[in-house]
Amino acid sequence: MAALGLRGLALPAGLTGSALAQTPDRIVVAGGVITEVLYALGLQDRIVGVDSTSQFPAEALKDKANIGYVRALSAEGVLSLKPSLVMLIEGAGPPDAISLLNESGVKLVRITDGLTPDGVATKIAAIGAAVGAAGPAGRLAARARAGFDELASLRSTVAKKRRVLFLLSLQNGRALVGGRNSTADAIISLAGGLNVADAIEGYKPMTDEAIAAAAPEMVLMMRNSSAHNITPDELFAMPSFAQTPAAAGKRLLHMDGLYLLGFGPRTPMAARDLMAAIYPEAGIPPLKTAAAP
CATH class of the missing domain: 3.40.50.1980 (Nitrogenase molybdenum iron protein domain)
Incomplete structure (x- = not known):
């Protein structure tokens, strides 16, 4: 443009x-x-x-x-x-x-x-x-920076990154996923996860074979308030996802789309919530420095 x-x-x-x-x-x-x-x-x-x-x-x-x-x-x-x-x-x-x-x-x-x-x-x-409104915006930006700094400290405690696949949609059984240089890739990284679709640029289809080979330990999707959200049982009944480590615990997470991928004042909290879901055993605490706007 x-x-x-x-x-x-x-x-x-x-x-x-x-x-x-x-x-x-x-x-x-x-x-x-x-x-x-x-x-x-x-x-x-x-x-x-x-x-x-x-x-x-x-x-x-x-x-x-x-x-x-x-x-x-x-x-x-x-x-x-x-x-x-x-x-x-x-x-x-x-x-x-x-x-x-x-x-x-x-x-x-x-x-x-x-x-x-x-x-x-x-x-x-x-x-x-x-x-x-430069002054108030500067204070809001500083609060977001403080949240990101605290998030970085939490991320440093992750010993081994877990493998995450962001699934944007399923169209006629074809998976559209978030690859490198996408908002999904950025939030997974901020949350201390490893994006298993990083061989793909942006949002593109991923074959069943590639999904199975990528071996995600968690599948992440946006919550859809206006249509049916696929359930863990439905997703992991599909052959491509049934073969993944995520299928063992039916690890499918839905999060609000703007919260997850908006990259605004709430992003430190969204990344923290995603981190807590990726690493439930770690007891990730809430952020102290980034209250919700």
Whole structure:
């Protein structure tokens, strides 16, 4: 996607976009993590529209206009809300819709979707800078950094990494999994696990033979609130998964998608919860330094 905004404009790290309003009063958001941060900063009254990935807090999609899926936006739908600022997570689209928004003259900010502790802190700071809340955002970012530091200390106690497979979906029996350089890979690493699909780039299908050979000790999936969640009995009855070490204890874990893969203020806690599930015998304590926003 072409870079958005004015050429040569100096922006905070993590930001690309057109000239920024200091106190925008009608914000449209495409990206659940942006919505989460704005609510954590107490700026929810400025939001007039959110995308369908804005699942936290739950009132966001109840109280605000829904502009659709983050990668399938309608420029007309966004502009109908008369925004003073549109905030886009990296990957928002389609490109034609973003181009139309850019041409409309509405102020746009695109937020880089960092998947590391530094990337999360930079993301939070960038969101705050875009809405004139740099101070509170800096404090929220510092709290996230402290959580990641505590998480690193917990991770250092793991003697032998366990093998984890992130299963995005099963389509006609074919497994779509999270490989290297994916959000799934990043959260598994933060939790002290070993991603067994690291031979795959991004989210791609994995053959039955490859799954059996990868020998995951746990299978991780997103919890789906609107459709059937596959049960451990169903998953491990499939030949490809029946042969894995995870099948012995039917180790299938469902976690909320935005919590697990959003890479926002709650990510240290999500990684800690995943670590506790991967290593139940370790008695992983709750984080002391990262209270929920």
